[in-house]
Amino acid sequence: MTHPYAIDADTLSGMKPLRKVVFALGANLGDRLDNLQSALDELSNTPDVIVVDVSPVYETEAIGGPEDNPDFLNAVVVAETTQPPRTLIERAHAIESAYGRNREEPNGPRTLDVDVIVVGNVRQETDPTLPHPRAHQRAFVLVPWAAVDPLGEIPGHGRIVELLEDMDASGVRKTDLTLEVE
Numbered sequence: 364m365t366h367p368y369a370i371d372a373d374t375l376s377g378m379k380p381l382r383k384v385v386f387a388l389g390a391n392l393g394d395r396l397d398n399l400q401s402a403l404d405e406l407s408n409t410p411d412v413i414v415v416d417v418s419p420v421y422e423t424e425a426i427g428g429p430e431d432n433p434d435f436l437n438a439v440v441v442a443e444t445t446q447p448p449r450t451l452i453e454r455a456h457a458i459e460s461a462y463g464r465n466r467e468e469p470n471g472p473r474t475l476d477v478d479v480i481v482v483g484n485v486r487q488e489t490d491p492t493l494p495h496p497r498a499h500q501r502a503f504v505l506v507p508w509a510a511v512d513p514l515g516e517i518p519g520h521g522r523i524v525e526l527l528e529d530m531d532a533s534g535v536r537k538t539d540l541t542l543e544v545e
């Protein structure tokens with residue numbers, strides 16, 4: 364006899380995994396806080412993306428880029444999603460474009476950067492590269508992330524609090540600025 368709550372094979376095969384996704388937001392041009400808030404609003408309004416936590420906002424010394432690269436505001440958004448990585452990166456790019464991002468200069472000043480840091484345990488080399496290939500070296504990503512998700516891990520690199528122990532995070536300063544979840 365079939366169990367009354369049995370799930371048939373077709374239903375099971377159509378189910379998408381629910382995974383944690385971590386986005387890193389950065390801005391060092393224009394109204395930086397407003398740009399981060401807009402990115403959060405757009406992520407919250409993405410189908411099948413449920414925002415779970417938003418970090419405080421940090422002011423951070425620019426890493427790389429021109430010598431006079433202005434300080435960034437950085438924050439991290441933790442969400443749950445059934446969307447695949449490809450859809451998430453397309454959404455991230457669309458949000459960057461909508462808020463005036465141009466990609467003229469590598470590491471150059473930008474109104475808005477939305478990076479996909481991890482999607483569950485996915486490890487892949489195809490766009491988006493997951494985990495983000497430089498996130499494990501970036502205090503401006505790990506400090507905000509650890510503030511809201513101290514048990515967070517980067518597949519292949521380990522726990523973020525341990526990665527931070529070996530890192531100079533002196534250029535990453537917490538501000539009183541906050542982002543509001545709609």
Ligand SMILES: Nc1ncnc2c1ncn2[C@@H]1O[C@H](COP(=O)(O)OP(=O)(O)OP(=O)(O)O)[C@@H](O)[C@H]1O
Pocket residue numbers: 452466468469470471476477478479480490491492493494495496497
């Ligand atoms: N996990 C990822 N998150 C964001 N972009 C990614 C990721 N993996 C690959 N990319 C690709 O990297 C390319 C460059 O991205 P972008 O212009 O945001 O780089 P950047 O912000 O200047 O530097 P960085 O990648 O070091 O943050 C884009 O084409 C993007 O699709």
Ligand SMILES: Nc1nc2c(c(=O)[nH]1)N=C(CO)CN2
Pocket residue numbers: 388389390423424425426427435437470476503
């Ligand atoms: N402080 C800081 N430095 C950076 C950042 C950033 O978001 N914050 N993003 C970069 C490329 O994505 C390069 N350098």
